[in-house]
Amino acid sequence: MAWGGGGGGAWGARGGTGVDDWVQRLEANDASLTSLTVLRFRKFGHEQVTALCAALRSNTSLKELYASGHAMTAETAAVVAGMLRENTSLASLCVGSADFGDDGVAALAAGLSRNATLKRLDLENKGVGPAGAAALAESPGGLQELLLARNPRLGDDGVAALAASAALVRGLRLLDLRACGVGARGMAALGSALAASGAPGRRVLLAANALESPDDARSACTALGAALSARSIAHLDLTSCLTSDGVPALVGALSGEVELSLGLSKCGVTEDGCRALGEAVRRGVRFAQLDLSNNAIWPSGVACLARALASSPGVAELDLAGCRGGDDGTDCAEAVAALAAIPQLRRLSLFDNALGCGGAQALAASVAGGGFRDLTTLVVAGNGLSLDDIRGLLRVLCADGAAPTLRSIEVAANPGASDEGIEAVVADVQASRPGLDVAWRATGSADPGSPAPAAPGDGSG
Template structure:
C-alpha cells in the first residue's frame, strides 16, 4: 500500500459500507470497532477456519477485502496484539500486510503460517513500529526458504524484546540462516528456541553470533529439547559469557550433555560478568559425576536464585556434592530435585540437604515423584528442624511416604521458627493414620495456610483429628488455642471434606482475632464467664468490648445468627457477670472496713487475709 493507495482508503473510509467489504456481520462489526477506536478491542486474530467466531476472531472468507482490513488495522491506536493464521489461497495477503505496516500500537505479533515471500511485506511494520516487542512463530514447519525469508525480516533494525520459535521444527540448517540475522537484534532480551531441533550446529551458530555481538542485551534463553551436545554447549558458553545481562538459562531435555559439557558451564559461572539467577537442567541424564562437575562451578555462582535438576540420576554422593556447591549460594530460593529416584536410598545426602535449607535462603523445595520415602523424610527434617525461611515443600507422588514419615514432620511444624505456608502431598495416599499424624503435628503451628492432597481414604476418624485441630470445642480456652491459620485442607479429587471443617477453614480466612471470635460464638452458645470472676470488675469492660467487636461478623457466611438472638446472649453474659459481683464486692468492702479499725502501727495475719480481697 503506497501513499496513493492509502489516500484511496482514507478518502472512502467514512462512507464505505462495511457489509459490502466483509463476508459476515461479525467481521463487519470487527471493522467497525477498529474504525471507531473501541478502547476494549485490543486484540485481533485473523484466520481461515470455519470455527465459530469469537469476539476477537476475524475469519477470512470469500467476500472479505483484505486491503480494507489492513487499512483499519494499520490506523488503529488501540490494538495491542495480533495473530495471523492461514489465509485462503485466492486472497492477496500482501494487501493486508502493506496496510499493517502503518500500525504503531501493536506490541505482540504471533504468526502461525508460512507467509512465503510475503514476509518481505512485514519489513516496514517491524522497522517502523517502535511498540512491537514480542514476535512469535508457532505451529508450522520452517523450511530453508521460509528461514531465509524470516532472516530477511529479522535483518532489519527493530524494537523487538522477545523472539520465540514454538513448535516450528526449525532444524540446524534453517537456524544457521536465522542466527546470522539475529546479529542485527542486540536489543532482544528473551530468545525462546525450545524444541526447535537446532542441534549442535545451531548451538554453535548461536554461540558464535553472541560472542561476536557488541553489547547483547539477552537476559533469558530457552534451549530445551534441542539435542545439544558437549561441543555445542562449549561454543555456546563462549557466547553467553559475552551476555552480561543473562539471568535465565534453560537447557532441559538435552540428554547428550555429559560431565564435560557441564564443566563448560563452570567457565560461565566463574566469569566476572555472570549474573545468572535461574538455571534449568531438568531431564539431562545427569548422574553423580555430572552433578559433581556442575557443583564445582555453582560454588562461584553467587547470584543463583532458582535451580532445577529434576528428572535426573542424582544419588546420595551427587546430592552431597551439590549441597557442598550450593553452600555459598545465599540467594538461592527455589530448588527442584523431583524424580531423582536414586535419592530414595539417600540418608546422608538428604540430611545434608536439610541442613542446607536451614542455613540458606531457600523458600521452595520440590521433592516429588518417588524421590523420598519415610526414612528420607526423617533425615531431611532432622537437618532442617529449626529452619525459618522455607515457605513451601512439595512432596507429591512419593508413594512410599506413610504416616510414619508424616509424623516426622511434627518437630519442624512445632518449631517457633517455622514459616512454612504450603505443603503439597498430591498423589500421596493419605489414610486416617496419616491425617492424624499431620493434625497432631500441626498443633501450635501458626504459619501453614495450605495442606493439599488429592488421594485419600480418610474416614470419620481422620477428619475428626483435623476438626479438633481447627476448633477444639471442649472449652472456650481450647477453642482459643486451636489452629486459626490453615485456610485449605484437601484439594482436587477430595470431595468428602466435612462441613464443619469447611466452616472452620472459612473462618480462618479472616484475620486471626476474627477467626477466634467466630469459632467461639459458633461453638459455645452459652459461654461460662465464671473463670473471669477472679479479675473482678476489671474484666467487665473487656467482655462488653469483645461482644461489640464480634457483632460485625454475625452475617459472615456461617454466622447467620439473628441480631435479636445475639443481643440475648450478650445480655445473658453481662447478667451472669454482674450476678457474680455482689459477693466479691461485699468481701472487698468488709476487708476495707477491717483495715480501717486496726491500729496503723500493727499488722496482724488477719489483716493480710482481708487485704487480699481488696
C-alpha cells in the same frame, strides 16, 4: 494482542488466511497490536514472512511474535534476520518448526548482533545442534532469555559452545536446556562459565538430562555448585538428572550464605541426600523453593531434613509430593512434627504420600500444638483421607490461633472429598474461618497442589 477476529485480537480466521490484515495494522503502527501469534492454519511461508517483516522494519509497537510450528527455510530465516537488524521494538521471538535446524538458526542469529531490543528467543524443539549453538554464541545481541529445550542434538558440544561465549553467558537471565542430551562435560562447562561471569540471579533449567555415573554427577555438580555459591544461579532445575550420588555432591559444593531455588524431583534422593541438604542449611544456605517430589524419602528422610530446617529459616516452599517410600501414615508423626516446626515455611505439598488416618491425626496434633505458624498453603490431596479424616483436620484449623497465616488447604483426590458430606464440612469451615479456602474438587492435574509450571516455551514444533 493479535488473536484474530475483531478488536485487538488476532489468532487469525480459519481457512488458510494469510497475513495481509496484520501487515496493514503493522504498517499503520497500530498501538493496540503488541503481541502476534501465527497459528498453524495460517499461511506463513516465505511470501507471508517477507511481507510481515517488511512491515516490522519500521514498526515500533509489536513486542512479541510467536510463529512456532511453521516450516521455515534458512532463506526465509535470513529475511527475519534482516528485519531484526532494523526493528527497535520486538522483545520476544519464536519462529520455525522441528526442521528449522542449524542452518535456520545460523541465518536467524546473523540478525542478532545489531539488535539490542530482542530479549527472549524461543527455539524449543527446533532441531538445534552444536553448529546452531555456535552461531548463537557468536551473535548474542541483547538476549536475556534463551529457550532451547527439547533439542537432543545440542548435547555437550552445543552447550560448551554456548558457555564459551562470555557475552552470551553474562547477559542471560534464563537458560532452558531441558532434554537436550547434555552430559557431565556440558554441565561442567556451563557451571564454570556461569560462576566466572559475575552476573547474578539466573534461572537454569537442565531437567531430563541424565547423569548416570557417580563420576559424571560429581564433576557436573561440583561446577554447578560453584555457580550457585557465586550467586550466578538463583534457580536450578535438575529434575530427572541425578542419581543418589548427585545430591550430596551438589550441596556439598555449596558454600557461603546463599539463597536459591532447587529442583531435585526424580533424582533418586535418599536419606543421605536429605542429610546433606540439612548440612547445607546449617552452613547458611536458604531455599526459596526446594522441590524433592517423587523421591522415596517419606517419612524418615523427610524427618531428617526437617529437623535441620527447623533450626533456621531454611526453606520457604517445600514440595514433598509423591515421596512415600512404602511406609503408611501411622509412621509419619515424627516427620510431620518436624515439618510443623520449620520457621517461615510458607507452602508445603504432601500430595500422594498415603498419609491416611494416622497422617491426618499427626497433622491435626501438630496444628493444635502451635505448629505451621507461618504456613499459607498446605496440600494434602491424594492421601487416602476419609471424610472423618478431613473433618478432623479442618476442625482443628478452625480453632482460635491455629495455623494463623494459612489461607489455602487442598484436600482433593481423597476418598473423603468425593463423599456426599464434604460440601457440608466445607461450608462449616467457611462459616467458622471465612479466610481459609478449602480446595476439595479435583483439578485434573497430577498434583492438585502444584502450581502450573512456568512454561518457558510452548514446545510446539
